[in-house]
Amino acid sequence: MHQLDVYLDFISPYAYLGFHALPEALEGQSVSVNYKPVLFAGMLKHWGQLGPAEVPPKKVWTFRHVLWLGxxxxxxxxxxxxxPFNxxxxxRIAVAKGLAQGGDPNRETCRAIFEHVWETGLxxxxxxxxxxxAQRLHVTDWNTDAVKQRLRENTEAAIAAGVFGVPSVVWQGRVFWxxxxxxxxxxALEGDPRLSDxxxxxxxxxxxxxERPR
Incomplete structure (x- = not known):
């Protein structure tokens, strides 16, 4: 069985689209998927990048593009x-729900939060x-030290794996963005020789x- 870590931040429309496209992409494959909420802004800071919504014309294009893709x-x-929003x-709600269930948030938790952001216009x-x-998800406290620490750990693990954007799937040390x-x-899961080591x-x-000076 293939073990996949899926790094996501609910702020990203591409993460929303990728979340919904993932089951079809993996259809017929034997996989175990771990959903890992990360702070995209923390990764941007680490790699010295601006987010798409922080570049005005790129923000306009992004929303035209993702709504069309949707x-x-x-x-x-x-x-x-x-x-962007905070x-x-x-x-933290997603992380808290995952911790309450003994690990990472499951797909239904992530789906509910993505819908909250990307299917209401609110x-x-x-x-x-x-x-x-949080009440619908039966999460009563999402600001504990344990929750904050797990979110930091997820973000640090993503950076250590070479993740620079969301959504990203990490499989056997390889990043698919x-x-x-x-x-x-x-x-890659099917063993395509064009993706050999x-x-x-x-x-x-x-x-x-x-190299352009920073």
Whole structure:
């Protein structure tokens, strides 16, 4: 059985789309999926990047693109009332629910939170809506030290694995990023020779001809 770690942050529309595309991408494969909430902003800070919504024209394109992709996939996707927003409460609710169940949040927990953000058009970080969501998920305290520590650990583990964006799936030390990375993941699971160890490692040896100062 293949063990997959899926790193996600509910702030990302691509994570929403990837979450829903994952079952089809893995159909027929023997897999165990661990959903790992991470703070995308923490990864951006580590790698010295801006988020898509922090670059004004990229934000416009992102929302045009993801809403079109959502329509293509037959999903009732709507942008939240404001974006970006602070996703910490939602991430901690997911982590708290997972800890209460003895591990990571399950798919139904993640689905409920993604729907809260991406299928209502309402403010994703509204305090009352957040409290109502936690109540529906039977989460009573999502601000404990244990919850905060697990979220930090997830984020640090993602960075250590080379994850730089969400959604990302890590399998056997390999990172598959984005919705369009899912077919590549399936090919790897099926043993596609184009993704042999040597072919996979070759990208790491490509030198940079020029580097832009930071």
């Amino acid at each position: 329509q293509q996939a037959g999903r009732s996707m709507q942008a939240p009332a404001a974006h 996703p910490l409460a939602l991430l 403010p994703a970080d509204d305090a009352q809506r957040t409290a109502d969501l 984005g919705v369009d990375g899912l077919p590549m993941l399936r090919a 040597a072919a996979w490692a070759a990208a790491e040896s490509i030198p940079a001809a020029v």
